[in-house]
Amino acid sequence: MSMDAVFRALADPIRRQLLDSLHARNGQTLHELCVGCDITRQAVTKHLAILEAANLVVPLKQGREKLHYLNAVPIYDIAERWIGKYERHRLQALGDLKRDLERNADES
Amino acid sequence: MSMDAVFRALADPIRRQLLDSLHARNGQTLHELCVGCDITRQAVTKHLAILEAANLVVPLKQGREKLHYLNAVPIYDIAERWIGKYERHRLQALGDLKRDLERNADES
DNA sequence: TTGAAAGGCAACCAGATGGTTGCATATCAT
DNA sequence: ATGATATGCAACCATCTGGTTGCCTTTCAA
Numbered sequence: 001m002s003m004d005a006v007f008r009a010l011a012d013p014i015r016r017q018l019l020d021s022l023h024a025r026n027g028q029t030l031h032e033l034c035v036g037c038d039i040t041r042q043a044v045t046k047h048l049a050i051l052e053a054a055n056l057v058v059p060l061k062q063g064r065e066k067l068h069y070l071n072a073v074p075i076y077d078i079a080e081r082w083i084g085k086y087e088r089h090r091l092q093a094l095g096d097l098k099r100d101l102e103r104n105a106d107e108s
Numbered sequence: 109m110s111m112d113a114v115f116r117a118l119a120d121p122i123r124r125q126l127l128d129s130l131h132a133r134n135g136q137t138l139h140e141l142c143v144g145c146d147i148t149r150q151a152v153t154k155h156l157a158i159l160e161a162a163n164l165v166v167p168l169k170q171g172r173e174k175l176h177y178l179n180a181v182p183i184y185d186i187a188e189r190w191i192g193k194y195e196r197h198r199l200q201a202l203g204d205l206k207r208d209l210e211r212n213a214d215e216s
Numbered sequence: 217t218t219g220a221a222a223g224g225c226a227a228c229c230a231g232a233t234g235g236t237t238g239c240a241t242a243t244c245a246t
Numbered sequence: 247a248t249g250a251t252a253t254g255c256a257a258c259c260a261t262c263t264g265g266t267t268g269c270c271t272t273t274c275a276a
Contacts, residue, residue, distance in 0.1 A: 004121055011119035012264085013112055016190075023194065030223065043265055045224075064222050064273040072194040079191045082124075086131065086180040087187060120234085138253065151235055153254075172243040172252050217276100224271075233262070241254070246247100 002054075003082065006074045009054035014039070015047050019056060022070040029065045110162075111190065114182045117162035122147070123155050127164060130178040137173045 009015055018033055034044050048068060051057040055074050060067045117123055126141055142152050156176060159165040163182050168175045 007121075007124070008119045011116045013115075014264090016115070019194075031221085039264085040266065041223080042225090042267085046264075061223095066223070075191055075194045079187055079195060083183055083187045083191065086127075086178075086183045122234090139251085147234085148236065149253080150237085150255090154234075169253095174253065219274105219276090221274075222272080225269085227267090229264105229266075231263085231265100234260090236257100236259075238257090239255085242252080244249105244251075246249085 003074075003078065005054040006056065006078055009050050009056055010075075012047065012050075014044075015051055018044070018047060018051065019070060022057065022068060023072075026069055027060075027067045029067060033068065111182075111186065113162040114164065114186055117158050117164055118183075120155065120158075122152075123159055126152070126155060126159065127178060130165065130176060131180075134177055135168075135175045137175060141176065 014037065017037075021033060022028060030041060030045065030048070033048070034041050037044055048057060048059075052059060056071055058069045058071050060069060122145065125145075129141060130136060138149065138153065138156070141156070142149050145152055156165060156167075160167060164179055166177045166179050168177060
């Protein structure tokens with residue numbers, strides 16, 4: 001729920017890689033997600049716990065396996081609520097920067 | 109330049125607050141950015157260094173003052189290159205999740 | 217029923233991170 | 247010139263983070 005948890009979860013390259021992996025194929029088990037990670041299964045478990053805490057991954061126990069599903073809603077929320085306001089003024093901000101830099105160049 | 113630096117820079121709430129502050133008023137000095145931060149000026153300097161390394165903030169020395177300008181381009185890039193691909197399949201992924209959960213409910 | 221497979225849990229460890237204090241440097245204004 | 251202002255730099259410190267190893271529990275299949 002907390003936006004901070006989502007940002008911190010996205011800060012780690014391995015966690016983004018896990019999301020990418022689930023994005024490519026949803027509902028993978030822990031062992032499947034470990035393939036190509038070069039870290040131990042326990043370390044991946046910790047990463048998944050952080051992703052679950054941020055509500056980016058939804059686990060689903062099925063027998064002795066735990067399937068992991070991507071939940072892109074928090075990512076969508078970030079794009080809407082936070083990144084959106086920066087994009088809206090992107091060109092204007094770039095224009096301001098350019099103008100300020102040029103003004104400074106004139107003064108020096 | 110590196111997307112990882114941008115993600116890690118955005119992971120800290122104080123750094124996001126600094127970006128918000130610059131978004132509200134561009135070109136602030138270090139001391140101006142310290143207002144309402146509850147940490148020392150030196151700590152803010154470190155945060156700004158991380159934001160500069162991620163190219164999210166562009167500094168501009170002017171006399172004894174250092175003005176800080178927001179650069180929203182890396183944020184735009186993240187939205188385009190990374191978040192975009194998740195949003196594109198957002199509704200589909202949600203549908204998949206719902207279907208999988210319902211299938212599991214039927215089986216249990 | 218028993219071995220193998222999937223996963224959970226806890227202790228431990230090194231390095232990164234975020235903060236502090238103290239002092240130095242540069243620039244402006246009087 | 248000189249004090250005040252704005253910033254830089256370095257040492258230090260506590261905590262967080264990401265990783266490991268070791269062992270336990272649960273579940274499936276032969």
